[in-house]
Amino acid sequence: MTNKTSKPELNRLASRIFWRHRGRMLFFALCIAVGVGCLFTIENFLDSINELIAGKARETLAADVTLASWRPFTPEIESSLAQLKKEGYQASRTLAFSSMAKPLKARFPFLVSVRAIEESYPLYGNMEVSPSDYRERFFAGNTCLIGQQLAIQYKIDLGDKIFLGGSTLEVIGFILKEPGQSFRGTFSPRIMVPFSEVKKTGLIQYASRISRACLLACPPHLQDSAKAARELKERLRRELSDPYLRMASYTESQPTVREVLQRVSTFFVLVSLVTLILGIIGMATSVTTFFHEQLETIGTLRCLGLTSSHISQLYLRLCFFIGLLGGTLGILIGVIFSYTAQIVMEQVFSIPVPVSIQIKNVLAGLFFAILITLGANYAAVSSLAKVVPLDILRGRLKTFVISRQALGITITIGLGLLFLYTLQSSNSPKIAFFFTISLVGIVLFSLLLILLSLRVLEIFLRRLVSSSFWGFSLRHGWRQLIRQKARSITFFLALTLGITLLCSLELIEHSLVREISVDEEDSRPDIFLVDVQKSQISSVKKIMSDYAKSSKDFSPLIRARLTHINGESVKRKDIKELSMEERRRQRFLTREYNLTYKDTLNSSETITEGKFWEEGESRPLISLEKRFAERLGLSLNDTMSFDIQGRKLEGEIVAIRSINWVSMSPNFFVIFPRKVLEPAPQMLITSLAVHDSLKIATFREELFDKHPNIIVINAGQILESVRQMLTYLIGGLKGVGWICAAIGLLILIGTLSMGKVQRRRKILLLRSLGSSSQSTRAIDFVEFASIGLITAVIVGLLSYSWSFFLAQQVGVVSHDTLEKILPYLLVSVFLPVVVGLFSNRRLYREVR
């Protein structure tokens, strides 16, 4: 006798259905696997980098705790440091600044990043120098160590001399590795000098920008080093009142690296999310089609004693298996991507990041894939379960209708989860909100355009009465497209989203790269002079006049700190508690400000709100840059108080300016009237357009000979580096974008293959009614070509809207839009035709 249990065994049944339809299940799983794989790669890669940073944090910081300031340490700080030394703490001072340097045998000077160190540096980690026995000679004085890159670039040998400010230093070693260097991107090569040497160079002048740091190491008897470092930092925070002082412990080191990584990864997360969402749409619509085909089976199963709840559980189990397969495939894809990313990071960016597959990310990937598969198909499953079996048995039901309520709940929860995920990834409510809303907007806009296009086709169809070969083909091809609306919408959405993403990335890259490229025809400045003293103006002007195609006025630069806004004191908060926007605001609030004064605006500035003051204004009025004001939440009539070298200055905001930053003129966030700030300690900056590498080098040489303290920044070179980084970044994003487009294609192929039975019946019917084989192919050609054409039109419209949005919001003007996106539009026209006809080739062969 059979063992008759009260609960039916559904797992085996679900696995059997899964296995019997394994081809389709693989397709459903693949739809989400790629998106999951991309996200898995990003999460895993970020974790690997974070682990790497955490593992080397002490060596990277070269200390347990660092104190740093742009100003000389106050007596209070010095006394605290003295006390710490008495208690057994080790201390090591460093100075860091930018300067021009010139090797004796080189013709031209160049910008270098100088670090002055004491003998005790580094407190942790190693300096790798060739030759390794450099220390004694180095600290004896008149010597320097240079970066290996610099040595290669300028063919500098050991024993060569380098001019740095007023000193001539002998190169006694090449720096192979210094603490923290692997994650720092610098535009200028490194020179290290003994701490005692700095004064002799004469480079520390009034208002020069020099970072002073003191590295501290806890006494060895404190065994829990992390705890000791945290406690030391807390103690210093309590003891020291200097608001300019920045403190960091190794337990929280490299926050900038983390933040930069998080920001870059956010772009990848967003593009991957689009891929995933596209996959989810494809998977959900295909699974629903599959469920329609399962109605007969469901009728039978209900007769065999399964309730509607059992049907629901059965098909949710099936979705679980699809999710599990999708997650597993996603992780496999992610592992391949991770190793590819490792190679790219090592070979392109010279950052070795070992890939370690984190088990928590594997589990999260699986969980995530299962959750989204269950969530995306929940509405269909719950509607399927409610189907009345008698309607199936009596042949009254060939399809089922998804309950609007269930669909509404699914979409709402889905969007909520999307928002939360984006929020967690970006730590920015603004980005999360903007992304979610934009995505909904783009999907709705695309849907509207798709429905509109289908409606237009319908109108054409009614008027198309020609009995010619192409008239017949057009009528039937369009009819196929219009009558199977749900399927057609899936095609369109999948292709539109994928190709629009690619077009958008192409437009962003093109516009940004073009904005930041400085060529010889350009009249924009490409050279900046920093640290010019008032007394040097006339001499510098004279040198400039020999080289510059055009130049800007000298702008005074006064360093200050923001102390109060509207009377309320500005305080530093723990960054762990802050969102990305709040962190950015805090950075703006607590940064060192470069103020300037003037009574007339330059050509790149436009007043957008309020009124700029007249010549000779003596009241403390302020004009702010527009985006800066928005970030700080400031508007007209608000007050800001600054501390300028110990003196308080409070001003009222009377004008908001927009600045065309790409004009490359020296511009400032905060401006005061001339009379208000003129007496303050200051240095000057200016810019000039040279656009000739040889002239730039000669200019540098002449300027270095006469004024070695002045820093010459080649903006063209920096922008070239930025352009290169941007190209890499957008290249990577475009890679994910292509994956997204490939998903669109996969959906197209999958949906076509799912409708093959129906297509075969139709072809057979047409052939038996006397239609030729060319005619059946022509009908399909019309259908696929129409898909392609409509997709291209929608993609074009979306891309134009996007570039218009960019122009309005970001101030980036897009150029040659059509020219840039034309290849993508052609791809969107031809791809459906090629893929459609190719995937039906067997049908055409079978039904001759």
Place this chain on the structure above:
Amino acid sequence: MNEKAPILLELVQVTKKYRSGEEELTVVDNLSLEIPAGKTMAITGPSGSGKSTLLNLIAGLDRVSQGEIYLQGVSLGDWKDESLAQWRRQEVGFIFQDFRLIESFTALENVSLPLEILGEKTNLAQEKAKELLKELGLEYRLQHFPGQLSGGEQQRVAIARAYAHHPKIILADEPTGNLDPHTSNQVMKNLLNINKTRNTTLVVVTHDTSVAQLMEKIVSLTNGRISHDE
């Protein structure tokens, strides 16, 4: 000895009405009927006479508008959907005119399905299914999919599936409706043979008089009422 068989199912003044727009349609009208355990019964009648509806009411796939159906003295009307489903799962076997085999499952998997739903281990369920299919002459068709079988073979697989879990009652809705006369005879022969060995109650809805004549009892329906009972 002519001992009277115990009653498995009793239908008392059963009425089933459907609403079609404004119109109310009485498909089964105040019908009373007893179905003895272990006996075979044919329900005949023209199209629209309420035969299939009656079968669905007995199976618990549909509920009566008025009246009661008793299963060994217990009213099905008091049962919740879950209990009715359990009744179908454990005690009812179905045979349909269009076979209703699951297209993606092999013959063996289709037959073992009711057993597996009841929690039988796959290998044991398939052993039992194999025996049944062998009994019905389909041992060489075990791994074939429904699409690879003839109509007669498909119906024999459906018969095997209906008997696989030893139900108390088999409900067959026009089991020979899609078959030619020769295959139809073969299938009925198979059905009656297997029913005889298992002593199961068999209710066959048919409008084929030759099929009806093979049953121990024949009930004829006209407009939802019993017009003839022999």
